[in-house]
Amino acid sequence: MYGKAFAPEYQGALTTLSVNAPLADVLAAGTEQMQEAVRAGRTAEAARTGLAVAEAHRRLGQVREAERAWKASYRTAREAGDLAGMAWALWSGGTLARQRGAFPLARRLLALAAELGEQAGDVVVRGYSLAGLAETGRIQGDYEAVGRLHEQLLDEARKRGEARHTVWALEGIAQMRRNTGQYNSAHALFAEAAEISARADDRRGHAWALRGLADVVSVRDGDTERALSLLSQAEATCREMKLKSALAYNLKMRGNVLYRAGRYAEARDLYRDALAEFREMTEPRGETLARLGLAKALARLGCDRAATAAELAELARLTERIGLRHAREMVARAQAEFAPDGEVSA
Secondary structure, eight states: OOOOOOOTTSOGGGTTSOTTOOHHHHHHHHHHHHHHHHHTTOHHHHHHHHHHHHHHHHHTTOHHHHHHHHHHHHHHHHHHTOHHHHHHHHHHHHHHHHHTTOHHHHHHHHHHHHHHHHHHTOHHHHHHHHHHHHHHHHHHTOHHHHHHHHHHHHHHHHHHTOHHHHHHHHHHHHHHHHHTTOHHHHHHHHHHHHHHHHHTTOHHHHHHHHHHHHHHIIIIIOOHHHHHHHHHHHHHHHHHHTOHHHHHHHHHHHHHHHHHTTOHHHHHHHHHHHHHHHHHTTOHHHHHHHHHHHHHHHHHTTOOHHHHHHHHHHHHHHHHHHTOHHHHHHHHHHHHHTOTTSOOOO
16 A cells, blocks of 8 residues: 655655645745755755755756755765765765766766665665666666666565655666567556556656556557547646656657657657757757657658768767667667668658
8 A cells, every 4th residue: 555655855844845846846945944954054954955955956957056956965964974864965966967868977876875875774765776776777778787676676665655666666667668569568567657656646757657658558559649648648747847857758759659650740840849858958868869759750751861861870879978778779770760772661
């Protein structure tokens, strides 16, 4: 049985904030409480409330501000001798590094966070940090290495009845299953995640689950309208909560759905919108995927073959450099499909 979802990253005076609190409100409350704690000389409280500031900035796509905030939280926690506070700050920094495509740095920070969390006896930050490591590997396409860790973390979350972490693990496993062609299993896992997140009032997790369901419904069933309806539901949440990254990925997925349906001009426009969002928040993985979708849509609309080949070659180099294995495979398939000396396949 799962309880209502909560946000353990909202700490100190901010523990009453809902997991669904608008990020602008989180940022305002966190900044106010952090400044008050600094003035009062309560360093541990300043570190804990500063964590919420860092996370709000990150989720709003404000990379520089998030970088400054998590480092300030870490320094303050270290000054207070708060190992768990240091671990949470490193978790935030590692999550930001992954968002920016700095995967080696993300792994280092998250591994340190997990180690400090274990030393401090804080099972929640240890679990979140291990989950961050698992997600980093999954995003890079290293499914064999992190698949077992996802399953382990799912089992631990189920035993503790932690809805939010259970949903995260289900969605991660579902994404790996989807990417390896196990569509029925992926659909079942995304559906379970959607059900649990809805009952637990985890709106962010629910939006991601709906996006995953839309993807599977589109690719497995060819049900374009059902997929678009699911994405519209998710988009409403993303816009209401100002989840910039989730909204950009929603736009990109809408482009995917329309591309599969042969609606290439509409897909092109959505890929362009998503690309602009990803560039604004400095999210290289999303930018790469949006560029790939855009290149394919433009090719279908008659773009010069040589220009398409040049863009795909650049994306191949980029995915190799960043370390995005699954995305590199997607680029390779596009290169084969849109080879300059061949015909565009039906």
